[in-house]
Amino acid sequence: MRREAPPQAVIDVNVLTRGELPGAADYARSKIGALGRLTQRQVRHACVKLTRRRDPSGARAVVAQANLEVDGRLIRAQVEAGSADEAVDRLEARLRRRLDRAAEHWEARRGGLPTADPREWRHESDPTHRPPYFPRREDERRVVRRKSFAMVPCTVDDAVAEMELLDYDFHLFTEIGTGAASVLYRGGASGYRLALVEPALADQVIPFDRPVSISPQPAPCLTEAKAIERIGLLGLPFLFFIDAAQGRASVLYQRYDGHLGVITPAG
Numbered sequence: 150m151r152r153e154a155p156p157q158a159v160i161d162v163n164v165l166t167r168g169e170l171p172g173a174a175d176y177a178r179s180k181i182g183a184l185g186r187l188t189q190r191q192v193r194h195a196c197v198k199l200t201r202r203r204d205p206s207g208a209r210a211v212v213a214q215a216n217l218e219v220d221g222r223l224i225r226a227q228v229e230a231g232s233a234d235e236a237v238d239r240l241e242a243r244l245r246r247r248l249d250r251a252a253e254h255w256e257a258r259r260g261g262l263p264t265a266d267p268r269e270w271r272h273e274s275d276p277t278h279r280p281p282y283f284p285r286r287e288d289e290r291r292v293v294r295r296k297s298f299a300m301v302p303c304t305v306d307d308a309v310a311e312m313e314l315l316d317y318d319f320h321l322f323t324e325i326g327t328g329a330a331s332v333l334y335r336g337g338a339s340g341y342r343l344a345l346v347e348p349a350l351a352d353q354v355i356p357f358d359r360p361v362s363i364s365p366q367p368a369p370c371l372t373e374a375k376a377i378e379r380i381g382l383l384g385l386p387f388l389f390f391i392d393a394a395q396g397r398a399s400v401l402y403q404r405y406d407g408h409l410g411v412i413t414p415a416g
Contacts, residue, residue, distance in 0.1 A: 160185040160195045160217075168201025170211070173233035180241045181215060188248050194218040197240070199233055211236040212405075215244055224251060225315045243316070251314055285407025287381055292373070292401075294410040300330070305357035308333045309341060319387050321400050321412050326355035330398035330414055332389040333361070344368065344389050346398055368398060376401045377409060 159182040164174040177197045185192055198214045209229045213236035217224045226243040230236035302325040303311075312320040312333055319334035324343075327350040336342040341361040345351060346368045354363070370391040371379065380388045380401055387402035392413070400412045 159183060160192045162195040162197055165196070165198045167199070168203075170199050170201055170233045173199050173211075173237065176234060177213070177237045177240075180237050181244065184217075184241065184244055184248065187245065188219065190220045190251075192217055192219050193221070197237075199236065201233075213237060213240040215240055217244065217248075219248070219251060222251070223315060224248065225317075227316055247314055247316070250310075290377070290381070290408055292377070292411055293406075293408040294404070295413075296410065297413045297415045299415045302328065304355050305333065305343060305361055306359050309357075309359045309361065319389075319400065319402070321389075321398075321414070323414070324354055327353045332387075332400060334387070346391065373399075373401070373411070380409070 162178045162182045164177045166174050177199060181195065181197055194217070196216045200212045200214075202210055202212065210231050211233050212227070212229045213233075214227045215225065224244065224247050226240055226247060228236055228239040228243055230239055300321070300323040302323040304325055308320055308322045308324075308331075311322070319332055321330060321332050323329065324331040324345070327345065329346050329350060331346070332344040334342055334344065341359065342364055343354075343361050344364045344366070345354075348363070348365050348367055351363050368389050368391050369379075370393050372393045376388055376390050376392075376399075379385075380403065385403075387400055389398070389400050391397070392399045395413075397413060402410050402412070404410050
């Protein structure tokens with residue numbers, strides 16, 4: 150029988166600040182560090198970034214981001230608030246919920262998938278508040294970041310759990326039944342929606358328990374230039390498409406600095 154390690158005393162937190170935030174680093178280091186007492190898993194790395202916006206708008210003056218590596222798994226959270234202390238408090242509360250959810254997921258992987266109950270994220274936690282996109286002019290926008298990674302095939306249920314832990318708005322993954330790149334995102338009446346490269350693949354998707362609807366729209370085949378044009382015209386936060394030049398699924402997404410990023414599967 151596996152024995153859980155005792156909770157850590159305090160997590161060693163690396164805090165980065167941008168802008169005038171006096172005392173915020175020490176407060177974040179203390180507040181987030183205390184989360185070590187709540188988990189029996191080993192937190193191997195913890196980083197918090199606090200940013201005061203150049204053009205603060207009262208309730209959204211400070212953005213707080215955190216990345217925790219817990220037993221080799223990434224847990225991420227992002228919030229915004231009117232002050233640094235309030236942002237850190239919100240960040241700590243969101244991380245606390247994610248650590249609880251991660252513990253439930255780890256136990257579920259050992260003894261079956263969890264069933265839906267009133268503690269699901271739609272009921273227990275406030276929606277993720279994203280900083281508004283910087284209103285960069287269309288002729289100034291460009292792709293400034295490209296990410297490519299190997300995607301281990303997984304079920305839709307596992308993709309939902311991963312997306313919640315990472316606090317993403319969308320999650321590019323390989324659905325294990327179809328073997329095809331798919332995108333899970335927040336939307337639809339159920340709270341989650343699954344986009345497939347081709348809707349005809351829906352019958353091959355491995356059955357799942359989480360409330361996820363499947364989009365009837367195929368991923369469009371576009372050049373990157375056309376994808377950039379479309380995401381701008383429609384004001385989309387991200388666009389799932391087939392890159393016409395490479396013949397593979399890609400996601401073009403808006404960054405908060407007004408520029409764009411591209412994610413593609415490796416290989």
